[in-house]
Amino acid sequence: MTETHSLDVVHARAPGKINVSLKVGAVMEDGYHDVATAYQAVSLYEDVRAWHADDFSVSFTGPIDSKGVPVDATNLAIKAARLLARKTKYRGGVRLEIEKHVPVAGGMGGGSADAAATLVACDALWGTNLSRDDMLALCAQLGSDVPFSYLGGTAIGTGRGDRLSPALAKGHFHWVLAIADFGLSTPTVYSELDAHRERNVHDIAPSPVSPQVDPLVLHALRAGDPHMLADALSNDLQAPALHLEPSLKLVLELGEKNGALAGIVSGSGPTIAFLMADNEAAIDLQVTLSAAQHHALRVTGPVHGARIVND
Ligand SMILES: C[C@](O)(CO)[C@H](O)COP(=O)(O)OP(=O)(O)OC[C@H]1O[C@@H](n2ccc(N)nc2=O)[C@H](O)[C@@H]1O
Numbered sequence: 001m002t003e004t005h006s007l008d009v010v011h012a013r014a015p016g017k018i019n020v021s022l023k024v025g026a027v028m029e030d031g032y033h034d035v036a037t038a039y040q041a042v043s044l045y046e047d048v049r050a051w052h053a054d055d056f057s058v059s060f061t062g063p064i065d066s067k068g069v070p071v072d073a074t075n076l077a078i079k080a081a082r083l084l085a086r087k088t089k090y091r092g093g094v095r096l097e098i099e100k101h102v103p104v105a106g107g108m109g110g111g112s113a114d115a116a117a118t119l120v121a122c123d124a125l126w127g128t129n130l131s132r133d134d135m136l137a138l139c140a141q142l143g144s145d146v147p148f149s150y151l152g153g154t155a156i157g158t159g160r161g162d163r164l165s166p167a168l169a170k171g172h173f174h175w176v177l178a179i180a181d182f183g184l185s186t187p188t189v190y191s192e193l194d195a196h197r198e199r200n201v202h203d204i205a206p207s208p209v210s211p212q213v214d215p216l217v218l219h220a221l222r223a224g225d226p227h228m229l230a231d232a233l234s235n236d237l238q239a240p241a242l243h244l245e246p247s248l249k250l251v252l253e254l255g256e257k258n259g260a261l262a263g264i265v266s267g268s269g270p271t272i273a274f275l276m277a278d279n280e281a282a283i284d285l286q287v288t289l290s291a292a293q294h295h296a297l298r299v300t301g302p303v304h305g306a307r308i309v310n311d
């Protein structure tokens with residue numbers, strides 16, 4: 001591998017996601033749940049800048065509080081950079097700066113976006129030029145949601161969520177996000193689902209033998225019809241997330257009473273995503289939620305996956 005130092009800094013960007021459908025099946029041999037999900041990448045991005053360095057380091061800037069996020073070798077961005085260096089036998093390091101826009105432990109795949117953007121940034125900075133398939137294989141080693149942040153768009157994920165096939169989607173969907181001022185741990189929400197299923201709690205979907213994305217979701221995405229998609233949104237992690245954080249029910253009700261076609265917990269939560277008919281409705285709901293002291297953002301999807309930004 002030739003080391004090229006022609007680039008001083010590389011800027012890459014990767015999106016957060018909403019699971020418009022998330023069906024969770026049984027725990028597999030590797031300890032992960034067998035899932036079938038429809039992902040949509042949305043216009044909330046992590047911006048990663050990478051500089052040459054002898055070792056590996058990361059720091060955070062941006063509007064999202066990153067205080068609790070580790071900056072040691074357990075950080076997903078550092079893991080991503082080290083993995084790429086190992087794979088390509090690159091002998092140097094990297095200094096990473098992450099401008100964080102996706103909430104931490106928010107259910108929108110923020111850490112996954114950091115990992116995907118870091119792979120793309122380091123690959124360009126170091127001139128390692130990995131193929132798309134090799135990059136996807138590294139993504140899958142880093143986390144279930146990382147391959148999707150790398151690819152972006154709209155896609156179906158199976159297995160751990162890392163086996164992707166693109167889904168046809170027409171037009172753009174308008175979303176309002178209600179961002180919580182706390183996080184939820186993904187393993188805790190999955191465990192809560194399992195515990196509820198064991199106890200047969202009434203509002204919890206039983207474990208499907210082979211999880212499948214509802215064909216209505218695929219139809220609505222293909223049609224680009226937010227009304228149809230609103231009727232088909234579903235997330236098996238929503239009930240356990242609401243059980244762990246009952247205050248989220250009030251947020252869902254507030255949005256649905258104020259123009260949202262439907263609201264859904266994003267991934268393992270606690271971010272709530274409201275699907276809107278159009279941009280005007282989205283602006284109105286953002287104003288209403290903000291007036292009620294919620295942190296509300298407007299985003300659209302689908303958007304592109306991880307890529308270099310030419311500043
Ligand atoms: C909730 C989702 O965001 C929906 O897309 C994902 O399933 C989670 O993806 P992620 O955060 O990238 O998850 P990973 O970093 O791979 O795994 C974190 C933890 O989540 C649980 N996990 C995750 C994915 C999966 N299919 N089954 C699981 O049980 C496991 O406890 C795992 O240790």
Ligand SMILES: Nc1ncnc2c1ncn2[C@@H]1O[C@H](COP(=O)(O)OP(=O)(O)OP(=O)(O)O)[C@@H](O)[C@H]1O
Nearest residue numbers: 075076104105106107108109110111114145186267
């Ligand atoms: N670069 C990173 N950014 C954010 N969190 C990180 C990072 N590296 C490690 N972590 C740890 O991972 C945990 C989950 O972070 P993340 O923000 O990706 O959650 P999430 O969006 O809920 O994930 P998902 O939706 O993929 O389940 C955090 O609590 C944090 O301690």
